[in-house]
Amino acid sequence: MFLGALGIQSNPLLRDNELNLRDYGLEYIDPDPILYTQFADGSSIALWKDLDRTCAEYARISKKDAETYRRLFAEFKAYSEATAANRSGAPGSNAAGAASIPHSGVWQRRFAMSGYDLVRELFEDDRIRLSILESAISARFREEDPGTGGQAFSVIGQQANGRPIPKGGSGMLSVALGRFLEAHNAVVLTNKPVTEFIIEGGKCVGVRCADGSSYRAEKAVVSTIHIKHLVDMAPSDLWGEDFLEGVRLFQPEHAMFSFTTPRTEPPKLSPC
Numbered sequence: 001m002f003l004g005a006l007g008i009q010s011n012p013l014l015r016d017n018e019l020n021l022r023d024y025g026l027e028y029i030d031p032d033p034i035l036y037t038q039f040a041d042g043s044s045i046a047l048w049k050d051l052d053r054t055c056a057e058y059a060r061i062s063k064k065d066a067e068t069y070r071r072l073f074a075e076f077k078a079y080s081e082a083t084a085a086n087r088s089g090a091p092g093s094n095a096a097g098a099a100s101i102p103h104s105g106v107w108q109r110r111f112a113m114s115g116y117d118l119v120r121e122l123f124e125d126d127r128i129r130l131s132i133l134e135s136a137i138s139a140r141f142r143e144e145d146p147g148t149g150g151q152a153f154s155v156i157g158q159q160a161n162g163r164p165i166p167k168g169g170s171g172m173l174s175v176a177l178g179r180f181l182e183a184h185n186a187v188v189l190t191n192k193p194v195t196e197f198i199i200e201g202g203k204c205v206g207v208r209c210a211d212g213s214s215y216r217a218e219k220a221v222v223s224t225i226h227i228k229h230l231v232d233m234a235p236s237d238l239w240g241e242d243f244l245e246g247v248r249l250f251q252p253e254h255a256m257f258s259f260t261t262p263r264t265e266p267p268k269l270s271p272c
Helices: 051-061 063-088 104-112 115-122 126-135 149-161 171-183 227-233 241-249
Strands: 035-038 044-047 194-200 203-209 214-216
Touching (some): 044 051, 051 126, 063 149, 104 149, 126 149, 227 241
């Protein structure tokens, strides 16, 4: 998942173990194979950490698609390294940025397409197309929407970086953070729905809760309230009409649940 267990691995908090959350119960499992897609006809595709092994999986179904995947893997690696160098200002990058990215125009066109259209353009076998789109299902955007072409490369990102799974479920990150805060003299309160922001001098200085309690901030108020509800927490004139119109036009992502269970053999499928 790009913005789940996979995407968050690039955050310095986890990448550099800044808070040593392992001491507070956070542990990741790094499975191999990374993904496994089984089809009703009995065929299957596994995404392994080893590139050659993954290409061999594809070649069983389509040698052309296996060659395409290997080529795209190299192209995406070069693209990712160039864009990372541009962001960091590393030697060899330039101020304009795009000039140092290999085939930047091609990447712009790819990312402007829908994930569905790009996968159909790049690969010929429907099972391989499906397995690639399935790997990006948690990217929060529908694969038929324009500008989702990056979903065609989600599987390559997972091939390169793995797909770590938090032991005990995704909630273990919140649990570990809570334990860290409490160990450093912070107080964590739950079951305290926020209903209103306390506004003074045009600034948010605290919150009021459904039970009538209120809390004032010493340094900042940080919120993860969904933006569709966030605007109800303060008078509309403080947000501005442009911001409110943007919220009205915002389309929430699709809803989904993911259940991860350890297995020692492929599941047996039966017709519905």
